[in-house]
Amino acid sequence: MERVVLAARPDGEPDASHFRLEPLVLPPPAAGEVLTRTLWLSLDPYMRGRMDAGRSYAAPVAVGATMVGQVVAEVQQSRDPRFAPGDLVVAPSGWATHGLAPGAALSRVPAGVPPQAALGVLGMPGMTAWVGLTRIAAAQAGETVLISAATGAVGSVAAQLAKARGMRVVGIAGGAEKCRIAVEEFGCDACLDHRGATPRDLYRAIRDAAPAGVQVYFENVGGAVLEAVLPAMADFGRIALCGAIAWYSRDDGGPSAAALWGTILTRRLRVEGFIVTDHWAQFPAFLAEAAPMVADGRLRWRETVAEGLAAAPAAFLAMLKGGNLGKQLVRVG
Amino acid sequence: MERVVLAARPDGEPDASHFRLEPLVLPPPAAGEVLTRTLWLSLDPYMRGRMDAGRSYAAPVAVGATMVGQVVAEVQQSRDPRFAPGDLVVAPSGWATHGLAPGAALSRVPAGVPPQAALGVLGMPGMTAWVGLTRIAAAQAGETVLISAATGAVGSVAAQLAKARGMRVVGIAGGAEKCRIAVEEFGCDACLDHRGATPRDLYRAIRDAAPAGVQVYFENVGGAVLEAVLPAMADFGRIALCGAIAWYSRDDGGPSAAALWGTILTRRLRVEGFIVTDHWAQFPAFLAEAAPMVADGRLRWRETVAEGLAAAPAAFLAMLKGGNLGKQLVRVG
Numbered sequence: 001m002e003r004v005v006l007a008a009r010p011d012g013e014p015d016a017s018h019f020r021l022e023p024l025v026l027p028p029p030a031a032g033e034v035l036t037r038t039l040w041l042s043l044d045p046y047m048r049g050r051m052d053a054g055r056s057y058a059a060p061v062a063v064g065a066t067m068v069g070q071v072v073a074e075v076q077q078s079r080d081p082r083f084a085p086g087d088l089v090v091a092p093s094g095w096a097t098h099g100l101a102p103g104a105a106l107s108r109v110p111a112g113v114p115p116q117a118a119l120g121v122l123g124m125p126g127m128t129a130w131v132g133l134t135r136i137a138a139a140q141a142g143e144t145v146l147i148s149a150a151t152g153a154v155g156s157v158a159a160q161l162a163k164a165r166g167m168r169v170v171g172i173a174g175g176a177e178k179c180r181i182a183v184e185e186f187g188c189d190a191c192l193d194h195r196g197a198t199p200r201d202l203y204r205a206i207r208d209a210a211p212a213g214v215q216v217y218f219e220n221v222g223g224a225v226l227e228a229v230l231p232a233m234a235d236f237g238r239i240a241l242c243g244a245i246a247w248y249s250r251d252d253g254g255p256s257a258a259a260l261w262g263t264i265l266t267r268r269l270r271v272e273g274f275i276v277t278d279h280w281a282q283f284p285a286f287l288a289e290a291a292p293m294v295a296d297g298r299l300r301w302r303e304t305v306a307e308g309l310a311a312a313p314a315a316f317l318a319m320l321k322g323g324n325l326g327k328q329l330v331r332v333g
Numbered sequence: 334m335e336r337v338v339l340a341a342r343p344d345g346e347p348d349a350s351h352f353r354l355e356p357l358v359l360p361p362p363a364a365g366e367v368l369t370r371t372l373w374l375s376l377d378p379y380m381r382g383r384m385d386a387g388r389s390y391a392a393p394v395a396v397g398a399t400m401v402g403q404v405v406a407e408v409q410q411s412r413d414p415r416f417a418p419g420d421l422v423v424a425p426s427g428w429a430t431h432g433l434a435p436g437a438a439l440s441r442v443p444a445g446v447p448p449q450a451a452l453g454v455l456g457m458p459g460m461t462a463w464v465g466l467t468r469i470a471a472a473q474a475g476e477t478v479l480i481s482a483a484t485g486a487v488g489s490v491a492a493q494l495a496k497a498r499g500m501r502v503v504g505i506a507g508g509a510e511k512c513r514i515a516v517e518e519f520g521c522d523a524c525l526d527h528r529g530a531t532p533r534d535l536y537r538a539i540r541d542a543a544p545a546g547v548q549v550y551f552e553n554v555g556g557a558v559l560e561a562v563l564p565a566m567a568d569f570g571r572i573a574l575c576g577a578i579a580w581y582s583r584d585d586g587g588p589s590a591a592a593l594w595g596t597i598l599t600r601r602l603r604v605e606g607f608i609v610t611d612h613w614a615q616f617p618a619f620l621a622e623a624a625p626m627v628a629d630g631r632l633r634w635r636e637t638v639a640e641g642l643a644a645a646p647a648a649f650l651a652m653l654k655g656g657n658l659g660k661q662l663v664r665v666g
Contacts, residue, residue: 049599056599057568222594235390244594251591258584260593261555261577265606266382266389273598 001026003066003096004312010051013249014320018051019067019313026100029079034106036073036091036099041309041330042119043069043316044153045220048248057275067095067312070124071332072115078103090118095312097332110287113294120153120327121294121301122287128276129157130286132218132240133165136274139216139238141166146210146229147188149220151178151302153327154242156186158218160299161289163187167216170209172202172225174322181325185300194225202228213237222247227255230263241273245320302326334359336399336429337645343384346582347653351384352400352646359433362412367439369406369424369432374642374663375452376402376649377486378553381581390608400428400645403457404665405448411436423451428645430665443620446627453660454627454634455620458486461609463619465551465573466491466498469607472549472571474499479543479562480521482553484511484635486660487575489519491551493632494622496520500549503542505535505558507655514658518633527558535561546570555580556587563588563596574606578653635659 001024010018029035050061050068061068071094075087080103083089088109093099109118120126132154133139145162149155150171159182162169171182171191182191190209194202206214206228213234219226223246233239246253255263264271293299304324306315312330319328334357343351362368383394383401394401404427408420413436416422421442426432442451453459465487466472478495482488483504492515495502504515504524515524523542527535539547539561546567552559556579566572579586588596597604626632637657639648645663652661 057601222591226590226594241594241598244591244598247591247594251589251595255590256584257559257588257590257593258555258577258580260590261559261574261580262584264604265574265577266608268390268606268608268611269604270606271597271602271604273601273603275599275601278601 001096001098002309003094004309005066006051006061006063008063009053010249014048014051014317016313016317021310024096024098026098029077029100031079032102033100034075034080034083034089034103035077036089036093036101037076038071038073038093038097038099038332040072040116040119041069041095041312041332042071042124043312043319043328043330044125045243045245045248045320047316048245048320068092069094070119071099072109072118073099074333088115090123095309097309110291116303116329117294117301119329120303121157121299122290124276125153125327126157126290127279127283127286128242129154130161130290131276131279131282132242132274133158133161133216135279135282136240136272137216137218137238139165139167143215144168144170144210144212145216145218146170146172146206146214146232147218147220148172148225148229149245150182150188150191151186151325152220153301155218155220156182156301156326157290157299159186159188160293164293164298168210170206170214178325181302185302194228199224199227203231206232216240218242219244221245223254227259230255230259233263233267233269235267237267237269239269239271241271248320304328306330308332334429334431335642336427337642338399339384339394339396341396342386343582347381347384347650349646349650354643357429357431359431362410362433364412365435366433367408367413367416367422367436368410369422369426369434370409371404371406371426371430371432371665372421373405373449373452374402374428374645374665375404375457376645376652376661376663377458378576378578378581378653380649381578381653401425402427403452404432405442405451406432407666421448423456428642430642443624449636449662450627450634452662453486453636454490454632455623457609458660459490459623460612460616460619461575462487462490463494463623464609464612464615465575465607466494466549468612468615469573469605470549470551470571472498472500476548477501477503477543477545478549478551479503479505479539479547479565480551480553481505481558481562482578483515483521483524484519484658485553486634488551488553489515489634489659490623490632492519492521493626497626497631501543503539503547511658514635518635527561532557532560536564539565549573551575552577554578560588560592563592566596566600566602568600570600570602572602572604574604581653637661639663641665
């Protein structure tokens with residue numbers, strides 16, 4: 001049994017030295033607990049925030065503690081009557097080969113899809129896309145929706161849900177290949193490559209793709225991309241603020257706060273930050289929309305898979321720089 | 334007849350050289366038009382934005398054109414049957430001793446209050462306070478509302494409306510005297526002086542005054558005050574973004590955009606920019622609440638009065654630095 005712990009807090013960009021693989025020792029399950037063996041570990045941008053000290057919406061990971069995260073796992077021993085050895089579950093095991101948790105903390109993997117979809121398109125990232133698009137931005141058919149990180153685990157679902165709901169969808173992604181996939185696989189009407197583009201170049205491309213302005217911006221990145229998006233927002237536009245990966249390790253770059261505030265004011269924008277866990281009660285409503293779309297092939301996804309728990313830090317660091325395509329996973333078991 | 338025109342566009346802080354007093358020539362009123370003589374000119378922070386080129390919610394003032402603004406005026410000649418010489422009206426005459434406008438652009442000054450109240454507590458600034466508090470922030474009884482520029486024409490009304498609606502009200506103002514007035518005259522439960530305070534000092538003062546966090550921030554200033562407010566916001570707090578006077582001439586100072594975006598995200602804030610003119614259809618609802626409060630003395634105001642049109646530029650420049658108390662007016666006629 002092994003785990004990856006936070007070895008030290010990064011000051012700026014994290015690197016391999018901030019993680020450490022070490023043996024894991026777990027006791028046998030107590031009454032109500034379930035011991036699981038990890039098959040798939042989900043890597044998500046929010047984990048970068050948990051590496052820092054300081055107040056956020058969740059407590060930081062302590063130095064020396066297991067990095068947090070959701071996994072798909074197989075039940076090995078169960079002292080909760082609802083679970084039996086061999087069951088596939090989603091568990092909060094973190095970056096570890098095994099986990100021990102109360103049965104109440106586990107949920108079953110949906111049938112009919114590869115189990116790791118429970119960490120992506122039908123899990124937290126998919127639900128995040130749905131909440132941001134439908135509940136936070138309240139995007140309507142006919143509107144133009146701009147989505148940054150459009151091939152990411154969240155962005156790719158947001159794009160397809162938006163398209164299915166009758167919106168015009170413009171993606172932003174890093175590189176020509178991601179942009180091709182955003183259009184051909186995820187149904188974006190257009191996708192703009194931010195790599196090598198100045199904010200002014202990217203702004204012009206957005207204006208060309210959305211001549212009447214951007215009614216809804218699904219924000220995943222911040223930084224220079226946000227600087228380009230701001231002047232392209234339509235009056236009364238909404239920004240669903242889901243993430244700002246460009247700013248997780250540095251706060252330079254991007255628009256000034258004055259420009260941000262000035263645009264929100266003069267364009268009368270509504271900006272709302274959200275965290276998917278606040279909306280978990282609506283998970284059934286999300287599944288009711290997304291599961292049939294997965295079943296009939298209208299909701300597609302991509303995965304980038306790293307092999308073995310020891311590969312998790314490098315895969316995570318690459319993901320923070322956009323090195324992944326779609327959902328970043330680690331095949332652990 | 335005289336007017337003040339925009340002599341040149343400022344690059345940063347405006348000064349007296351950006352304005353010019355010159356003769357005004359108006360033709361006699363055509364059919365449907367009304368000629369008015371200005372009694373009171375309203376000076377408002379939004380006018381700073383109109384001095385700049387570039388897209389905003391309204392067109393910039395052209396160089397050489399009369400500075401925009403609302404006035405209280407007396408009708409001199411009328412070719413609109415609804416108005417007669419001697420009537421007191423609110424008119425869009427700008428910074429000028431006289432104005433010529435279609436009758437449809439005029440509204441009557443309410444009876445029972447000093448006529449200049451139609452430019453302040455019962456006019457655009459009062460309505461702005463009401464819209465921001467009740468419609469944009471949707472502030473509720475029992476919540477803690479923080480108001481910057483709390484003795485200003487907008488802030489002082491927001492404070493009193495909030496108090497009347499059962500909220501806890503914390504003001505921020507520049508100087509001990511303004512803070513005293515915010516508490517003693519405008520009913521703030523506390524008022525914090527930002528003059529000479531670092532953002533960290535001011536943050537601590539806000540936390541002391543609002544230990545459970547700020548549920549609603551009525552934002553008029555931006556800059557260093559915003560930097561202090563951000564970490565004091567409660568989860569799910571709302572920011573009604575009405576103005577950012579600290580940033581109208583410079584965009585340095587205050588929080589980074591990354592900090593702004595990060596706080597909106599992790600605290601799940603909703604930030605909404607608004608312009609009162611978009612909400613003008615609700616003016617009767619505002620008056621129904623505010624006019625009785627004025628009549629029975631529950632809604633009070635302060636004025637700073639400059640004498641004569643030629644004094645308007647200096648009064649405006651002083652107001653941008655917080656030199657006024659309450660509503661800034663120019664007594665023109």
